[in-house]
Each structure stands twice: as C-alpha cells, then as structure tokens.
Amino acid sequence: MKRITIYDVAKEADVSLATVSRVINDSNVVREDTRLRVQQAIDKLGYKPNAIAQGLALSKTTTISIVMGEKLFSYNEKILNGLMDVAKIYNYNIMFHTTSKGISKMQDVIESIIKSRVDGVILFNDNFSEEEMEVLQEYQIPMVVVGSRIPKTDIANVGNVYIDFESLAYELVKSCFEKGITDISLVEDKLNLSMMEQLKSGVDKAYEEKGLKFDKYISYNDSYKSSYVYFTEYYKTHQPSKVVITLRDSQAIAFLNATSEAGYDVPKDAQMVCVLNNKYLTMVRPHISSYNIPEYDMGAVAMRLLTKMLVEENNSKLDKNIEMSYSFLARSTTK
Amino acid sequence: MKRITIYDVAKEADVSLATVSRVINDSNVVREDTRLRVQQAIDKLGYKPNAIAQGLALSKTTTISIVMGEKLFSYNEKILNGLMDVAKIYNYNIMFHTTSKGISKMQDVIESIIKSRVDGVILFNDNFSEEEMEVLQEYQIPMVVVGSRIPKTDIANVGNVYIDFESLAYELVKSCFEKGITDISLVEDKLNLSMMEQLKSGVDKAYEEKGLKFDKYISYNDSYKSSYVYFTEYYKTHQPSKVVITLRDSQAIAFLNATSEAGYDVPKDAQMVCVLNNKYLTMVRPHISSYNIPEYDMGAVAMRLLTKMLVEENNSKLDKNIEMSYSFLARSTTK
C-alpha cells in the first residue's frame, strides 16, 4: 500500500495541494464548501500529514527530548508524569533518552538529540556534566534542567526548575540543633550525586555555623541489600546516630530494618527522615518521616517553562529559574 | 547562527554535497584524501546531519515508539530498561508515549504515532484495545506487544513477547490443592486488567478441573491506602483465606500489614504470594514470596524482535510470538 500524501488528497478533492495544506493547518481563508470537500477526501483516504516532512519544511519538529538516568524510582516517575501531561497539552512529541553507566554515554545522547533537531530538551539532574550542557548550548537548543539547582544560572536558553535541597538539609539540621541533637548521620545515595552534594553542603553549613565539623557522611554501595548489610554490620561496633537522614526509600527502609533488628528503637534511640517521599514510607512500621516535594508539579512547570522559552525566542524577561517549595511530613520516625 | 547544512560542508571542503553525503554514510567509493578533507570540514563546522531530512529522503526515521501506561511501577521500569538498551545498540531513537485516564486517550497517541512515521511500535499491555491495534495495522506499522499474551496471534506485522500468566496462576493454585488448600483469594489490580484477567482465568481453570467454583476475587480501589483499609475492614467480619495471591507489591504489603495487625500470622494463618517481584518484597517482614520474571529480558527480546521485523520486511518464518519463562521464589510468606 502506497503511503498516501497530500497530493493524493488534492487529487481526490480536486484542489491543489496548497489548499489541502491550508485545511490541515486550519487556515481561515478556505471557503467552507471546499474545506468540507477536502476533509472528506482526507477521511476517505485516511490521510495523516507526515510530521517528518512538516518538520523539514518548518524547521520545527514539535518534539522535545527528555534525558534521564535509567534508574527511575518514584521521584523521577512523578516528574516524568508532569512532563508528559503538559507536553500532551501543547501537542509536543517526546523523544526519550536514558543514560546508564555502560551502554550509553551522555555524549551519544547529545549526538542524537542534535541530529534529531528537537525543539528543546529537558534534562534530569545527575546525568550530565557542565561541558555537556555547553555542547547543547553551541547548538542553541533551549533546555531546562529539572531536579536540583544548577550552578551556573542565567545562561541564555537554559532554564532550571528545582528544589533547594541545600536549604532543606540546612533547616533540618538546624532544627535538630535546636532540640539539642548534634549527632546526625547523612546516608549517601550514589544514584543522585548532585542532590546528595547539595544536601551535604546544607548539613556542612549548619555545622560550621555552630562551630562544629560534620563527619558522619555514610557512604557505601547503593542497592538495598548492601545498605541493609552495611547497617547491620555497622551496629556491631557503633551506636546509631540520634538522627539519620536518608535520600531515598531504599536506604531509609534498610536503616529501619537494621536498626530495629539490632535492638534499637526508632524513633526513641534513633530518629530518621527520608528526604524523598513515596508510598513505601508508610507501608513499613513505623511510618517514615519525609518531605512533601511537588514532583509532578516540577515536571509540569519545567515543561511549561520550556514551551514558553520556545515561543518567546526573544527570551525577554522570562524568569527561567524557578524554585519549588517543599514541606516537612512528620510521621512516626521523628518526634 | 545559521544551521549548517551539507551544503556548507561541501563548500568548505570544496566538493559537491553528494560527496559529503557519501562520507557521512560511509560509502566506500570515496578517495581517502577527499574523505579526509570532508571530515575535517565536518569537524570544523560542527556539522551534524539533519535526521529529519534523512527521514524524508529515506522514508525511514530510525525511531520507534514506545507506548505505556503512565503508572510505571518497577515491573514496567525494567522492561523499559531492556527496551532502551537494545534500542541503543541498534541506534534507534525512542518516541515515548504514555496513556492515562483523562488527559490522553490511546487514540491521540495512535494519531501522533502515525504522523511521526516511526518505523515500529512497542506496546505495553493494558493500554489499548483490539480495534486500536487494528488502526495501527491499517497503516502497516510493525509492532510488538510486550507483557502478557495477546488473544489474536499470527497477525502480520504483530509480535508478542509475554509471560503466560494464566499457566502461572493455574500451576500455583494446583500446587495449593496438592497441599490440601482450597481457600484461596486473588486480589485485583486495576492497573493491569489484562494480566489480572489471565491470572483469574488460570485460577478459574484449576478450580473447575477440581469441580469447584472460584469465588474469592477481591476487588476494590487500587491505591495502597485503600487496599490496606479494605483488608483492615475485611478482617472485622472475615477470616483470611489460607492463601492470598496478589499481583503487585502494594497490595501484597497492604495485605501483610492488615493481616498481622488483625492478629493473624503470616504464613501460619494465611500464606501469600505476590506475582510481580521487586525489592520491596524483601524489605518488609516477613519477606514475601514471589515469582522471578525476566522483565529486563522481556524488554530486550521485544526490541530485538521488532528490529528483526523491520529488516526482514518479508516477514518470513520469523517466530513473532515469544514466551518467556518464570520461576517461583519461595520466601517467608509461604511454607
């Protein structure tokens, strides 16, 4: 079966292809009866405009690339949902790229982004370096980074929708200090180095201000099992910290299990908070305290920002750095 | 900055655009020194071939659409990883579509798939009806369905990579019967109706063969909270079944919590198995028995199958229905 084109429709409706093009694009200069005739031809033939050809003609693909790490835990999932929903509203197609250790370096992803001439790019934090961002810059592809804060702000064509994880950690530690607690641990998450870095710097800052030095950054492999094993081992020689901060559910639950199995009580002996919230935190006992972070909205805002950047090429005084707010969810692992 | 094209490179290297095209596409008829000259021009200008134009010229986009539900729990995530990795190997780009209740009907997704002229489609089960599949058929887009078994097999251009959930459930129930257990519940998951249907039909079949009728299909809303509430309520008037089968972690954990809080012991009073495995099943106590399902491989196999279908247009005797195997993971909720 031959792919049917605008010519076929034109012939069928006995008009020129220009007219068909007009009805496809809702031009308002078409007489009603010819519009009808064309529409009938379109329906009859089952014609669908070739987006590739349109892309070529318009130098605009109406598609956006999303780049994220291959490990998409629930935090990313909700951001993705927000991105997709808004993309749908604006009728953007999505090219999806994942980065992982072995198989695909960011470099390849960038290569294919440039080649496919997408209109814009959404980058999840933690998947690229600054120089990689600069490559995208050279090709003048508008992009917004979603997740945590990026160092360089006010680069042309770059937006950022973020949570200020540094402040979050800073405030959390300060509030511990106010309760007289200074023995705090922060558990590393290798999947989110940039978030971790910001959390750590917030913790450091709070300690510094108090004239102390923070030295309980707990680092090990990132799977659930290893963190569970790690803590179990840890308790043979250590006492738990008074407060333990964790980024994701896996580490939080591992900690919870290991701690209670070592004979300690949460929150009596050790309190804990897991920064990123999800449903599993309330499936375990006790329920784990966390933060309410508007993941879905972050995605939605990021995509909307990008679409704005795409229309207002004259990136006027559009605010391209948007901070999202969070709030503490006190549950049973804190008191 | 003007987008640089093959013409610019041609001028820079002082050759015709045809020659440039040849070196881009690794044609072996180019003399070594001119290839070099062209390559230098390419590097100097930072030229990247326009995939859109290539797509137009070749009637081939080298991109594949993936369609899945918006809720991507870990089961889907791993399939997706498999898909992406293999797509990368074959240098395919991925268009990503999600379907959800309100915002995007499958119909719109199909529309955009057809317009974007992707070479093939991967469909996750549970997101489309048979007639929607037929639309894709009309446009002759090769596709493979991944997840559970599709009813109609041997349609041209349609592949299927699946787990036989019906057999899985059938065997599971049979093995219960052998242990003298006939009081079994199956908990519904609204997110995966087709999987559920197959599980249920396997259960039904086993009961029928024994001359019994299965009547403990537990149905309610699909969020964690509601299933937890449901079970808690349930136990005020019911005893737990001897064996409870669940599809996903959420329901399994909800059941576990509600059951033990109602004063029953798992597995003594009620055994349970959660069909889809993931790490959370071993984060709770007791560890939940499950099935080892090769999700990643399913994705990888599905994508590889699709690429094969794309090259061997003469869909010869290529086996387009691939059943994947599973195995039981006995943990602490069964005995």
Next chain:
DNA sequence: TTGTAGGCGTTATCAA
C-alpha cells in the same frame, strides 16, 4: 479564495 513554484536538508540515480 485558490493555485504555482521554490525551499527545507538529505539520499540516490545517472552521467561524467
């Protein structure tokens, strides 16, 4: 209101 023709960036077929 409609049609004609040039252009979007490549590939591929012929000649040279």
Next chain:
DNA sequence: TTGATAACGCCTACAA
C-alpha cells in the same frame, strides 16, 4: 571517484 539533479512530503510567499 565525483557531480548534477530528481525525489522525499509539506509549507508558504506570490500570483492569479
């Protein structure tokens, strides 16, 4: 081994 040139399918001035 290289260079013209006609597709590929659509959009958009410009004409009619």
